[in-house]
Each structure stands twice: as C-alpha cells, then as structure tokens.
Amino acid sequence: MIWHQFLSLAGSYPLALRGLGMTVVLSLISLVLGTLLGFGLGILRTGGNRLISGVIGAWVDLIRGTPFLVQIFLIFFILPEFGIELDAFTAGIIALTNLAACFICEIVAAGIRSVPTGQVEAALASGLSRWQRMRQVVLPQAMRIVLPPLVGQYVLLIKDSSVVSAIGLTDLTRVGWLVVQRVPNGLLVFFLVGVGYFIVCYPLIMLARRLERRMGAAHGEVQL
Amino acid sequence: MLENFSFRTIVEYLPLFGQGLVTTVWLSALSFIGALVVGIVLCAMNLQRGWLFRAPAKAYIDAVRATPLLAQLYFLYFGLPRLGFVLPELVVGIIALSLNSGAYIAEIIRAGILSIPRGQVEASVASGMTYVQRMRLVVLPQAFKVTIPPLLGQAIVLVKDSALLSLISVAELTRAGQLLASDRFMPAEGFLTIAAFYLLLYYCLKGLAALSSRWLGTAGART
Numbered sequence: 001m002i003w004h005q006f007l008s009l010a011g012s013y014p015l016a017l018r019g020l021g022m023t024v025v026l027s028l029i030s031l032v033l034g035t036l037l038g039f040g041l042g043i044l045r046t047g048g049n050r051l052i053s054g055v056i057g058a059w060v061d062l063i064r065g066t067p068f069l070v071q072i073f074l075i076f077f078i079l080p081e082f083g084i085e086l087d088a089f090t091a092g093i094i095a096l097t098n099l100a101a102c103f104i105c106e107i108v109a110a111g112i113r114s115v116p117t118g119q120v121e122a123a124l125a126s127g128l129s130r131w132q133r134m135r136q137v138v139l140p141q142a143m144r145i146v147l148p149p150l151v152g153q154y155v156l157l158i159k160d161s162s163v164v165s166a167i168g169l170t171d172l173t174r175v176g177w178l179v180v181q182r183v184p185n186g187l188l189v190f191f192l193v194g195v196g197y198f199i200v201c202y203p204l205i206m207l208a209r210r211l212e213r214r215m216g217a218a219h220g221e222v223q224l
Numbered sequence: 225m226l227e228n229f230s231f232r233t234i235v236e237y238l239p240l241f242g243q244g245l246v247t248t249v250w251l252s253a254l255s256f257i258g259a260l261v262v263g264i265v266l267c268a269m270n271l272q273r274g275w276l277f278r279a280p281a282k283a284y285i286d287a288v289r290a291t292p293l294l295a296q297l298y299f300l301y302f303g304l305p306r307l308g309f310v311l312p313e314l315v316v317g318i319i320a321l322s323l324n325s326g327a328y329i330a331e332i333i334r335a336g337i338l339s340i341p342r343g344q345v346e347a348s349v350a351s352g353m354t355y356v357q358r359m360r361l362v363v364l365p366q367a368f369k370v371t372i373p374p375l376l377g378q379a380i381v382l383v384k385d386s387a388l389l390s391l392i393s394v395a396e397l398t399r400a401g402q403l404l405a406s407d408r409f410m411p412a413e414g415f416l417t418i419a420a421f422y423l424l425l426y427y428c429l430k431g432l433a434a435l436s437s438r439w440l441g442t443a444g445a446r447t
Contacts, residue, residue: 077411
C-alpha cells in the first residue's frame with residue numbers, strides 16, 4: 001500500500017519540479033522588483049516631503065493591515081473591472097511585488113533613519129549633492145541595519161508565494177494539493193512539499209541569522 | 225470601472241460579513257491562546273542546558289519558520305484524517321494557527337528573556353535567590369515588558385493569517401467575501417468589504433500595541 005503510494009509519488013516528480021520551479025521563479029522576480037521598488041519608496045519616505053511620505057505611509061499601512069490572500073483576490077478579480085486583463089501569473093507577480101515593496105520600504109526607511117543626522121549634515125557641508133549624499137554617505141551605513149531584516153523578508157516572500165496557489169497557479173503548494181487528490185496520503189505529500197520549501201528557505205534563514213549576529217558584533221565595537 | 229458597485233448588496237450581505245468577522249475574531253483569539261501555550265513550552269525547552277529538550281524545540285521552530293503556513297495547514301487538513309483524527313475544518317485551522325504562531329512566539333519570548341542583562345541574573349544569584357525566585361522576581365517582570373509589543377505584532381500577523389482558513393472552507397471573514405463574490409459575481413463588493421473589516425481589526429490591534437508600549441515605557445518598539 002505505502003510502496004504503491006511511493007511509486008505513484010515518484011511518478012509525479014516532473015510536476016513537483018515544475019511546481020518548485022514556479023515557486024522559485026515567482027519569488028525571484030517579485031524579490032528583485034520588490035527590492036528595487038522598496039528601496040525607491042523607502043528613500044522617498046524619508047525624503048522630507050510630507051505629502052509623498054504620508055501617501056506612501058498610508059499605502060504601506062493598507063497593505064500591512066490586510067491579509068495577502070485578500071490582496072491577491074482583489075488584484076486578480078478587480079483589476080479586470082478596470083479593463084486590465086490579467087493572467088494568474090501576472091496577478092501573482094503584482095501582488096507579491098507590491099507586498100515585498102511595502103515591507104522593504106519600511107525596512108529601508110528605518111535603516112536610513114538610523115544614520116546619525118551629523119553624518120548628513122557633514123555631507124551637506126562638504127557640498128555633496130542630494131544623490132551623492134544618499135549613495136556615498138547614507139545608504140552604505142544604512143545597509144548594515146537593512147540587510148538582516150531584508151533577507152528575513154525574502155524568506156517571508158517565498159513563503160507568501162504559496163498563497164498565490166489560491167488563484168490557480170501551479171506552484172509547489174498547488175502541486176501538493178493536486179497530488180493529494182490522486183495519492184490520498186496528506187502526511188507524506190505535504191511533508192515533501194515542506195521539504196521543498198525548507199530547501200529554498202533554510203539557507204536564507206541561516207544567512208539572516210549570521211548577518212544579524214555580525215551586526216550585533218559591529219554594534220559592540222562601536223559602543224566600546 | 226466600478227460603475228455597478230452595489231452598496232445595497234453589501235448591506236444585504238452584512239449579517240454574513242458580521243458572522244464572518246465574529247468567527248475570525250474568536251478563532252484568532254483561541255489560536256493566539258494556543259500559540260502562547262505552544263510558545264511558552266517551546267521556549268522553556270529551548271532555554272534548557274541539555275540538548276535532549278533543546279534539539280527538538282529548535283528543529284520544530286526552524287521547520288515551521290522555513291515552510292509556508294498554507295502548506296502546514298494542508299499538511300494537517302489532509303494528514304490528520306490519515307492518522308485517524310477526523311476533525312472539523314475550524315478545529316484543524318485553530319490547531320494549525322496555534323502550532324505556526326507558537327514557533328514565532330517562542331522566539332519572541334526567548335528574545336525577551338535574553339534581553340535581560342547578565343549582571344541582573346548574577347546579582348540575584350549573589351543575593352541567594354533560588355532559580356524560581358530569580359525568574360519570578362527579576363527576569364520575567366522585565367522580560368514581560370519587552371515581550372508585549374512584539375506579541376501584539378504577532379497577534380496582527382495571526383489575524384491576517386487566519387484568512388487562509390477560508391481555503392479549507394472555514395466560514396470566517398474571507399470566506400464571507402468569497403461567497404458574495406461567487407454567488408452574485410460581485411468580487412469588488414465582497415473583497416473590498418472584507419478588506420475594510422480586516423483594516424478595522426488591524427488598526428484596533430495596532431492602537432493597542434501603541435498604547436501598551438506607552439504604558440510599559442518601551443517607547444519606539446515597533447510592530
């Protein structure tokens with residue numbers, strides 16, 4: 001019985017690989033786009049313009065205050081009413097990118113705020129332009145604060161990509177759901193799905209921990 | 225555009241939304257209590273010296289943190305009947321949320337306890353306090369202060385995560401939106417309304433977190 005199920009599971013490995021591939025592609029695209037957008041938004045958020053900062057803050061709050069599943073449904077079912085036809089893949093990318101951008105925006109903003117004002121004033125006094133100040137003085141120092149939670153956020157993003165299966169994308173979770181209809185052994189099937197995610201996420205978790213520890217050590221030096 | 229947006233239908237469905245909201249609130253509350261229990265047990269295991277208790281706790285926490293809640297939910301939903309436990313979806317959902325959130329809460333509590341300066345513990349050892357006295361009089365009261373704001377942050381995450389239970393057809397808030405969307409082909413009305421309800425819950429919890437950090441004097445703690 002179990003052996004039979006194993007054979008059947010082994011037979012569906014192309015589907016599993018496709019699902020894993022979809023999860024990785026989805027996460028990777030929205031991770032890159034979300035990081036770029038998040039940094040841009042984070043810089044704008046701390047830029048000093050009250051209106052821009054307020055609008056970004058309100059948007060970030062809306063996204064952080066609603067479940068990701070609801071956001072996906074909104075994008076997938078409501079954008080078509082505005083004349084924007086979407087396939088599930090694009091809707092998933094939009095939803096994940098938006099989510100990542102909002103969280104990364106707050107991480108980046110916190111990092112930028114952590115840079116002492118004296119540094120900015122010094123850069124200002126040395127006649128650096130706004131862009132030079134950001135690129136050469138603020139961001140390099142902010143990165144130390146930003147990096148550990150940024151990597152942590154990537155892990156959350158990869159995990160959240162599983163929710164996109166709800167609109168029918170064949171990612172790793174959806175594959176599990178499909179396979180369990182044929183091989184009714186939920187423990188085994190979703191254990192394997194979990195292993196798939198673990199392989200992708202755990203190295204990133206380790207990396208985040210290492211970065212955090214290093215940052216802690218660096219802080220120690222400064223305080224001494 | 226949304227020129228056919230029907231407030232009338234939303235009003236008509238309000239009882240359903242209300243029930244969904246109530247279900248979301250109490251199932252989240254129950255799951256949060258469950259998660260606290262799981263978290264405290266895991267944390268206690270994790271703080272032991274020997275590896276016998278620590279290793280399983282660490283493995284569990286890592287496994288939960290490295291896999292999506294939805295996969296964990298399906299694992300229980302399809303797996304529990306296999307082990308002979310045929311439970312209602314709602315119960316499966318509460319178990320899944322408790323087990324998931326518990327792993328995060330264990331780390332929050334641990335961080336709170338570890339944030340107490342070593343000197344304090346050494347001082348209480350020097351004053352001849354027993355382990356229980358040390359914990360009860362010195363460590364825990366201070367750790368409690370540091371722990372409350374991130375715990376409320378975790379509560380926010382839990383409420384949002386509970387939306388996933390709609391996928392195993394638990395009749396909570398998101399499910400109510402789905403029903404309106406599919407019965408009347410009105411996704412905008414359904415999903416925008418539940419988004420508003422979730423925002424309401426979010427701002428309540430966020431306000432509570434802000435209040436608590438002011439009371440506890442841990443200003444600047446962000447959730």
